[in-house]
Amino acid sequence: MTPEELRKAALxxxxDGAPGKISVVATKPCNTAQDLSLAYTPGVAQPCLAIKETPADVWNYTSRGNLVAVVSDGTAVLGLGxxxxxxGLPVMEGKAVLFKHFADIDAVPVCLGKVFNEKGxxxxxxVIETVERLEPTFGGINLEDIGAPACFEVEQTLKKRMNIPVFHDDQHGTAIISLAAIINAxxxxxxxxxxxxxxxxxxxxAGIACSRFYITAGAKRSNFIMCDSKGVIYKGRTDLNPEKQEFAAETDARTLADAMKGADIFLGFSAPNCVTAEMVKSMNKGAVIFAMANPVPEIFPDVALAAGAAVVGTGRSDFPNQINNVLGFPGIFRGALDVRARDINEAMKLAAANALAELAAESIPADVKEQxxxxxxxxxxxxMFEGExxxxxxxxxxxxxxxxxVPRVAMRVAEAAMKTGVAQLKIEDLKEYEKSVAKRIKK
Known part of the structure; x- marks a missing residue:
C-alpha cells in the first residue's frame, strides 16, 4: 500500500459509517415502560440511595469497576509530537478500541484542553487538578501522550492523591514489554x-522510565549511558532537567558512537537511522538491540544483524520482536480492575514483564498456533511458532x-497486587481466574 493509499484508507x-471508532452500548434492556422506570426515574433512586449509604456499593451498581479513562493533552503523540x-483524539479512541478488543475493558477517551503553559x-x-476530579467515575486512569518532563509530575502526583490505578503507558508500558524481551534475549x-x-x-x-525499570529488575545504574539530542548525558552538563540528571554518567563519551563501544544492550526511543553498522560492530559480542523509533527505527534489523547483533527488535509489526504496548496495558488493567487494586505498583509491573517472558518460552498449543x-x-x-x-x-x-x-498478564498482575497489599478483592484460584479471563475475552 502506497503512502497515499494508506492515507485514503485510514481517513x-x-x-465512513459513524465517524470515529467507538460508541456507547447499553448493558441492560430499555424496551418497555418497566425497563425505563428501572433504568432511570423512579427506579434509579434505589442504587443511588444504596451507594449513599454504603459508598463501596458504587462498584456493585455502576460500570465503574470495568471503566478506564484514557487521558491525554495531545502534547507528545507518538510520531506526531x-x-x-x-x-490526539483519534489515538485515544484507538486505545479504547484495544482495551475493549483485547481485555473487554470499557474505556473512554478524555482529551484535555486549556491545560497548557505560555509555550504550549x-x-x-x-492536568493533575482535572484528572483527580474524575475519580468517582472510573476504575482506573491510563495517561497517554503527555509530554516530558510534565508527565512525570502528573503521574507521580496522581498516584499519591488517587485511590485507583494511575498508569502512564508511554513510560511503563514500553518499559514492561521491553524488559520481557530483554529477559529472554x-x-x-x-x-x-x-x-x-x-x-x-x-x-x-520512555527512555527515563525504561531505564528506571531495568534497574528495578537488577541492572546497575552505573552501567547506563543515556543520550539525548545533544549527545551523551554526562556529569557536568548544565542543561539537564532532574530526570536527566538522575542518569548523568561519569564518562568521557560524548557521542552516541562513543557510548556504544563495548555496550551489551542498545535501547532506542529517538530518531530514525541514527545507529550505523559500525556502531553495532563496536558493541560487545552477543549485542541486543531494540530500536523502537517509529515508523523508521534507529537501525533496521537486517543491517544490525549483518553487523553482528544477536537479537534485534523494533516497534514495527512487520519485523520480528515487536515491542508493542498492547502486550501490556490490557492485561495489566484487567488484573488490576479484577482485584480492585488501588495502584499499579512496581511489583505488578515486574509481574507483567515476567509473565510475558515466561509465555514466550512456552510451547504453543495447537489451537493457539492456528490463530x-x-x-x-x-x-x-x-x-516461528514451532518447537517445545x-x-x-x-x-x-x-x-x-x-x-x-492478556489472561496470563492479568493473572500475574492480580497475584502481585494481592501479595503487595494494594488489592481490595481476593482471587482464591488464580489458574481458574486465568481461564475465566480467556473465556471472557473469547466471548
Whole structure:
C-alpha cells in the first residue's frame, strides 16, 4: 500500500459509517415502560440511595469497576509530537478500541484542553487538578501522550492523591514489554542483566522510565549511558532537567558512537537511522538491540544483524520482536480492575514483564498456533511458532494476537497486587481466574 493509499484508507476507516471508532452500548434492556422506570426515574433512586449509604456499593451498581479513562493533552503523540487534544483524539479512541478488543475493558477517551503553559506545553498542575476530579467515575486512569518532563509530575502526583490505578503507558508500558524481551534475549546470549552495559538513546518519558525499570529488575545504574539530542548525558552538563540528571554518567563519551563501544544492550526511543553498522560492530559480542523509533527505527534489523547483533527488535509489526504496548496495558488493567487494586505498583509491573517472558518460552498449543498462523502467516511459514520451547532470536516476546497474553498478564498482575497489599478483592484460584479471563475475552 502506497503512502497515499494508506492515507485514503485510514481517513475512510475513521469517517465512513459513524465517524470515529467507538460508541456507547447499553448493558441492560430499555424496551418497555418497566425497563425505563428501572433504568432511570423512579427506579434509579434505589442504587443511588444504596451507594449513599454504603459508598463501596458504587462498584456493585455502576460500570465503574470495568471503566478506564484514557487521558491525554495531545502534547507528545507518538510520531506526531505536540498536535493538541483534538488531533490526539483519534489515538485515544484507538486505545479504547484495544482495551475493549483485547481485555473487554470499557474505556473512554478524555482529551484535555486549556491545560497548557505560555509555550504550549503541559501545565502539570492543571492536568493533575482535572484528572483527580474524575475519580468517582472510573476504575482506573491510563495517561497517554503527555509530554516530558510534565508527565512525570502528573503521574507521580496522581498516584499519591488517587485511590485507583494511575498508569502512564508511554513510560511503563514500553518499559514492561521491553524488559520481557530483554529477559529472554539475555537467555539467548548467556548474559545476566546485572553485568550488562546499557546505552539508551532518547531521554524522554520512555527512555527515563525504561531505564528506571531495568534497574528495578537488577541492572546497575552505573552501567547506563543515556543520550539525548545533544549527545551523551554526562556529569557536568548544565542543561539537564532532574530526570536527566538522575542518569548523568561519569564518562568521557560524548557521542552516541562513543557510548556504544563495548555496550551489551542498545535501547532506542529517538530518531530514525541514527545507529550505523559500525556502531553495532563496536558493541560487545552477543549485542541486543531494540530500536523502537517509529515508523523508521534507529537501525533496521537486517543491517544490525549483518553487523553482528544477536537479537534485534523494533516497534514495527512487520519485523520480528515487536515491542508493542498492547502486550501490556490490557492485561495489566484487567488484573488490576479484577482485584480492585488501588495502584499499579512496581511489583505488578515486574509481574507483567515476567509473565510475558515466561509465555514466550512456552510451547504453543495447537489451537493457539492456528490463530497465530492466521494472524501472522509469514512468521508461521518461517517456523516461528514451532518447537517445545519457542524461544529463539526472532521470538523473544509473544505476539499481540496470542490469546494467552492478556489472561496470563492479568493473572500475574492480580497475584502481585494481592501479595503487595494494594488489592481490595481476593482471587482464591488464580489458574481458574486465568481461564475465566480467556473465556471472557473469547466471548
Amino acid at each position: 475512510a476507516y475513521h469517517h 505536540n498536535i493538541g487534544p483534538e488531533a 506545553r503541559t501545565d502539570a498542575a492543571k 539475555l537467555k539467548m546470549v548467556g548474559k545476566k542483566i546485572e553485568d550488562c552495559r546499557f546505552v539508551v538513546n532518547g531521554a524522554g518519558a 497465530l498462523t492466521a494472524a501472522y502467516p509469514a512468521d508461521a511459514a518461517a517456523g 520451547s519457542q524461544l529463539k532470536a526472532t521470538y523473544v516476546i509473544p505476539k499481540p494476537f496470542d490469546p494467552r497474553v
